[in-house]
Amino acid sequence: MTSTHAPEMQAAARQLMHGRRRFLTVAGAAATLAFATNLPGTGGAEAHAASVTDFDARRIKEDPFSLGVASGDPLPGSVLLWTRLAPRPYETDSALPKARIRVEWEVAHDERFRRTVRRGSVTAHPEFHHSVHVEVDGLAPDRVFYYRFRAGSWVSPVGRTRTAPARGARVGELRLGVVSCQAYHDGYFTAYKHLAGEDVDAVFHLGDYLYEYAVNAVGGERKYTDRRLPAHFNRETVTLEDYRLRYGLYKSDPDLRAAHAAHPFVVTWDDHETENNYAGGTPENDVPPEEFLLRRAAAYRAYWENQPLRVPQRPTGPDMRLYRRLRFGRLAQFDILDTRQYRSDQAYGDGWQVPGPESENPVRTMTGAAQERWLIDGWSNGTRPVWNVVPQQVTFAQRRSQSAPGFKLSMDSWDGYPASRERILAGAESAGVKNLLVLTGDVHVSYGLDIKRDFADPASRTVGTEIVTTSVASGKNGADRPADWERLTGANPHMKHYNGRRGYALLTLTPEQARADFRTVAAVTTPGAAVTTAASFVTEAGNPGLKPV
Template structure:
């Protein structure tokens, strides 16, 4: 049999062994493949649950770190099954999808027709190989009374700077879903050391290759992260809602801007990064990249209890003011034309909030909304990569919440590599009687390496910012335990991530009572 020009005989045998068969004139589809090595080395994932389904994901990659990932340049059929029990003895949905070479042989299947508010289990099969079984829970039916929800928040998982013990621990939490706020990968070249606030430390592991620029670079970086067994366990345990922050592309990028790079060149990098992000995340087709752009802001609900607005604070934002310096301010902070969400996303969010009837309204996003004073002394200074660097759109958001009397608003944030709990006021230096919202910032999974309970600057922040109620500088994750009466945020921390199997403890629990807004210890 003559192989199509794009599939070399050597490449086919390398990837699939002797059992591969090319089907159809020029279609390059493979039936009953026999892989030379296990093809599902990147695990499985699910995401974006709705009352009748969710997305399931995998990617064929027998040799994930090699160019071509050990696959031929041809589509490969992958079967999938969804059942009601972990052994999948009762399969309720099954089908077949094509793993296409244009998408790195990734598979995204949008499952529909399931029952609301219950656990399901899924797996993929290609040839004689099958994945481990993943679990996902459908959302409760729209408007259904929900007495309780428990979900997790994770992000900032620099592979080099620590092990993913937190992912292994969160996999055992029995959660409804997980929200990942971003920095799923880091784009930097491999390095033996990391220099941070705690000085220079030896990295416990190292990135393969240089900084990521091309699609192949990003694919290899995602593959290295996803081969981690603890991260795979976290994905397999619950459906994720994923967004991105900056390191999925480049540090502190915004819109089409990366300092020192021509915009048209940076767009090429953004396009490669967007495609790789889609290829490796359990996202719906609505997020499919259009060049460098992705539709990542979206809405979800959990019965009548939670209204979830997942925001994208990178793609539509204007450049950071004051040269993106640390702990400073300048007239650019007051730029009336500045944007954080972009006009379209901002108006979309306002419409959602206006018509929401759920008990708790959630803004799940990336950068801190609290305008923390970060500079010692009488002169003000802010982190200008947060909402504090964009005073006008920040004020617009807080005024909207106040004027429309939108209560029970919770902001979930990441990026800081620390835990924070605090209150949002229209004027944080002259607060009103009650906050307009509460904000919980989740620390990193591994970024910044082994932490400490509190850094000196954390103590300074607490002293200088009375609206800030809690700070901690260890690694870990957050579990939100929510009822109609109260929102409880559990800060789970590890004593170390430089070694495997760090000890997990609950460092603190902070709560917000319904129709109150104040953040108090629980």
């Protein structure tokens, strides 16, 4: 990204950098001021509200529900419903005025809405790009519901969602979809078409919902269409307008919309929702830190606007509390992590490197101290579930590049933060966690990994299981056996599965076992590929370790 700052300001910023990069919070207050003042629901919004008018939704001339509907973060008596009004999502203002628009919503037991259980209205504010987040309470637990929105004479598509079981409920089975990494320019979202038809209770999205990279007029690999994209997509996302437009592009995909309408999503981000491989307040490239924090604030704001997230996740400037906890009866607890916002900078300049004193420094952290304490304390407090599931972003188990000495590890994954990983595993052991499941995205391949108590000793105890889902589209078509398949599986005996095709994972939890089905499609650079199951594994409750089915 080209800086607009004067050369002397760039030089001053570089002098503040430590080594290659350094975490700084310079101008954090400026970023907060730019992105958190005069917003609806904030203390300073009263004067601004007087200057914002109301717009009669009956005057909308084109379908405002072009981006579909979504639901998320199911609780025993509550669901979160989302939509965004966007008659023309490829335009900066979505063809709507800078005015408040009233949107009605409705929840029912049936998809024809003959048995309505809740209804109300909400304001779509221009400050939030006319997105709405409706927290519907007072619902029965563990039930399927249907929902829709209305703006003027326009009615949205019908969405299907469900509430979580009551905290003390005995749950016989829980079925989940697991997805990540959907680069629009790398191919079609065919996996979502198939996932929309799966019988799952929720979908966990583990990051890289969008990519910041430029998308050309034909949509990269999406060449089988007559549509031509506007030129403003053919640049990297930097500003709030850029990120908002990019979500409009991604959410215009019919298969992604179908998956959101079919299932509630639980989302967390990785790096590309902001910038590749950023770490905390440290950017990928050598730009002034205050410039990056403004970019991060824009990315976080657009993320919240376009995802089914609750009010506690609404960002304040460049900060957003995304880590949170969900519970599904006595069967499973989900501790959703954020491994981007609080991490130490990658050691040795990032990439795959030989580990050493810098990467093994015990003060280095993947989660930040507060999130780490929250995670470990959450395992110790309250009734212990059968399964403790940790949905997060980057590979947790060790991945050696080769068997011989001098092997390299990924500095962007937990291998670059081994002391942080050790604290997590020690915390799980101290809390008496018996069935640890880590869900991961990021790497555009699927893995099934045993989590060892000591990765240096293949004979050490297996203390958990990691399920790494492949990408929806990132990396284009991929291959069943990537070029490094033999080298990686040979160097890592705890790696029980490795496949490089696109797709998603299905995770089925019962009191007795967890089953992972790795679902793949043969191609994403052409539309319409069928889905198959590449492999299936189970791990038994109380007896960790993946076994093929």
